[in-house]
Amino acid sequence: MSGPNTDYDPVEVTPLKAEEVERMRDEAVAAIAAAADLEQLKQVRLDHAGDRSPLALANREIGALPPQARKEAGARVGQARGAVTKALGERTSVLEDEHEQRMLVEERVDVTLPTKRRRAGARHPITTFSERLSDVFLAMGWEVAEGPWVEAEWLNFDALNMGPDHPARTMQDTFWLEPADAALVLRTHTSPVQARTMLSQQPPIYVVCPGRVYRTDEVDATHSPVFHQIEGLVVDEGITMAHLKGTLDHMTTALFGEGITTRFRPSYFPFTEPSAEMDMVCFVCRGVDSDACRTCRGEGWIELGGCGVVNPRVLTACGIDPEVYSGIAFGFGIDRMLMFRHNVTDLRDVFEGDVRFASAFGTEI
């Protein structure tokens, strides 16, 4: 390296010659273009743009020039270094793109591999279907009432106009609890919840009572000693059978679609008078060409359950004045409706706890 040219000698410095600078620049640009990957480019950067690269060294020699020559040499070297930096930048960008392209290809995975590491849980379809049913009534402003499963005999029978000698009391085969005179039963229907509701509040009453009930049925494909009912109760001024029909029509329409309405047939229940059996239009065949329909077995109608006008004797026993108020009530089996709505053929599936059953329904129904 030359010392500072302080005596203004017109010294000739070889590396700063124009052709020399051009050569260094061209070599650098060529090397940059030749770098095949980012690793090579790193070395090229050191060789041609680093502190010890020819152009960097040439730059240091500028001080050795006479002052009037420095400016020109400085500009020459500066332009050359600028060209190198630009070439480096462009090449880096190209090689980075290439690198990324390669990476993206190399990182390809088989997206068809199985991804399920944890099994999904599920709520029981009886639970979700009870909620779904309740939703229809909640949307009308009704509320959901509940009660205990072991119930006082008086609430399960007497308060509902089923006295000790009422034939209906033998129609339902009841689980009685010890001691035999404890007057406690596993509730045979959700009706005691209606009685409890009436005993705890005055009208207007608009409630549904979904829940578990018990009868001494042996287990088979359509019977179970444990099953589920939903009952509805309205007690208000001026309530009529028309309100019962309107409510049930709305429910079946909400659950099964437009046109799926109900019909009444006279029947008998101690807690209602007049009493009716209710049927709904078969939601599969819609009552048209029913003969081949397996859902309604050719009837065009599906039996739902019982309903009627609350017997004034029940209102009296529950402390509601039948001269002022009238009521309507209905009830049907949740399990049974679940079965025909979802084509479940064996009631045992509901109670055996096989996860494949509930899992099929998920968390809503």
Added chain:
Amino acid sequence: MKAPLSWIREYVDLPADVTLSALTDRLTMLGLKLEAVTNPADAVTGPLVVGRVLTLEKEPQKNGKTINWCTVDVGDANGTGEPQGIVCGAHNFVEGDLVVVCLPGAVLPGDFEISARKTYGHLSAGMICSAAELGLGTDHDGIIVLPADAGAPGDDAFDVLGMDDPVIEFEINPDRAYALSLRGIAREAALGFDLPFTDPAARDTPAANADGHPVVVDDAAGCPVFVARSVSGFDPTATTPGWMATRLEQAGMRPVSLAVDVTNYVMLELGRPIHGYDREKLSGAVRVRRAAAGEKLTTLDGVVRTLSAEDLVVTDDSGIIGLGGVMGGETTEISETTTSILVEAAHWDAVSMFRTGKRHRLTSEAGKRNERGVDPEITEAAADRVVELLVELGGATADAGVTVVGTPPARVSITIPVDLPARISGIDISAETTLAHLRAVGCEVAIDGDTLTAVAPSWRPDLTDPYDLVEEVVRIVGYDQVPSVLPPAPAGRGRSEAQRLRRRVGTTLAGAGLVETISYPFVGDADWDRLGLAEGDERRTALRVVNPLNNEEPFLATTLLPGLLKALARNVGRGTTDVALFETSLVFEPTGAKAPLLGVDRRPSDEEWASIEKAVPRQPMHLAIALTGHAEDAGWWGAGRLASWSDAIGTVRALADELGVELTVTATTREPWHPGRCAELRIGERVIGHAGELHPKVCKAYAVPARTAVAEIDLDALLEHATTVVTGPEFSSFPVAKEDVALVVDADVPAAAVEAALREGAGELLESIALFDVFTGEQVGEGKKSLAYALRFRAPDRTLKEGEASAAREAAVAMAAERTGAVQR
């Protein structure tokens, strides 16, 4: 109740345009629900004709049987007019008899097609039919031999046999006992089509006199009316005529003997049960009284019955001869030598009949009618009808004596507002319609301004209340006339807090991968033993069912684990080895109190209601979970992870977090958990449940895999503490400072205690603490463990200064050292 259409037609002249389905539809809409229609004619396709046996040759066969090779004149029915050759195996007929022949091409019940076929060396072109082969009863004794005047060869046998007589089976509701008779069903048919009705009970009967068999009724409440008639000179060999036997069979009753069949026939006809006694076996007056407790009677079914003081009995000088209204006794039973018959037509108290039937587990056609209510005003007519038939069919003479004791109860009169049927049904029903329909069902109706008073007919003991009249009017107007109107419910509040929380529990657990189950609540001693419950364990104190389905499982569950473990075992047994279950269900805690049976004429008093509430057992809702197999599956990503005790505890903890409840977990021992792997779960001081690994013995007892993990909590208790209104959080946006610390403590120091000390020592700047490693081994020392925690510090309002976080960490460590003997590694 099965009713032959031909019998209905005897009392109501149904026009031709009333088809069978129109009739059954109308009756169903009136409350007599169609169960089924059976018509023998529907099961047989002709040609089925009358034939006369011209020749009959008996031909013994090698197999020991003898067959008859017959030629039968079937008129022109076979198209040729030539006699038909038929092989027949029956022997109850001779040449010249009129028989029923089905010709080739006919199809008999069971899709049995008749064709000409070679048999026993002849070409047999058809079949001579028995009643059973035509689906007309079960008599297999031989072929049908028609009366000589039944018809001519070639006549259609469907008509001759009366085969085209549909039998309609109705489901009769308990309140419509009158429809357990042809009289009642025909009356409804007449009502339904507005036709005249011929009442078979409307007959002139002889007046009571002093010459009849002496009868004394000691209990007029139990037996308000007792009518006795008698016949003499009855021919015990007389047989039941075919038409009567057919009708009894059509109605589902078995013909027995003429005398018995006549009483049954009249019961079907009028709905009034009748009892016949062999009068020669009676000694002295017939008496009705309540039994003395402990008295005995052998009933007609051969059972010796010990009577209760509530049972009504019929006696004579020899003692008890029958259980009144329910079943007769053996000593006075009509036999094959009876020639003198006493006919009893008595009206019995329905409640007493019901209780006696239930007490003695006796169900009979008579009992069924007597306990539901029979027309009390037709006792004399029914007895007279029986006498008439015994005279007509049994060659008997009616005795002149007629005994009538007592009078029928007064008819019920009901007063209602005239517009009540319209008001309750929501149908526009005029006063005229209401009056007309009440009269049509047999009420005598008087109107007084806006009210009417209806006197119920004697055959309708079910009509007692105002709304009973509403139902009568509305069923005739038609339930299909009820309009569809939504009731005007007031605005509601949606689900209750508890209901919403329970839904949240279900969704949370399902989201965590658990599947909900529903189990039966029935458990037995074996379950307590399988769970390893000690003798005094409170869970062994359970409600017991008087009449369990399975005597091995008489108790109601006090814990959900037996049901859940059985479901788990079932899943594993069916090949599902990775199972996570949950169940929410009530459990039952006995109170020992007895529930009162209150009146129903008013609301219970507050004290009465309190006594009911006290007697109804406490039934808290429990949540139980059971886990086995993989919590996370193995796969191409790695080995997966098996569910363990920590998942059972973790699931409940996560649920508590979801509900905003702070749960305290401490080690404990409790059956059925592994003694070293059982957590007690508390809210404050209240224990709400337990979680951990199942005891290995319990796993074996329930046949569930080893290491099965379970938890059971009082869900009500958890939900009581749930945060229902969350306060919106405030959080700092200043930088977090992270500090790790590793502490060595004695192996039996609970991690929870160390964490609690760190939290307290760290002070307010501590944002979170996480245990990220538990380590034991030589480096830590015998009986020691190392716990590594990640602490995060942050101030709500500023960036922490240099050294602030490490100072807080030091304070935390100091507190842990003080409380738990922890030493920083």
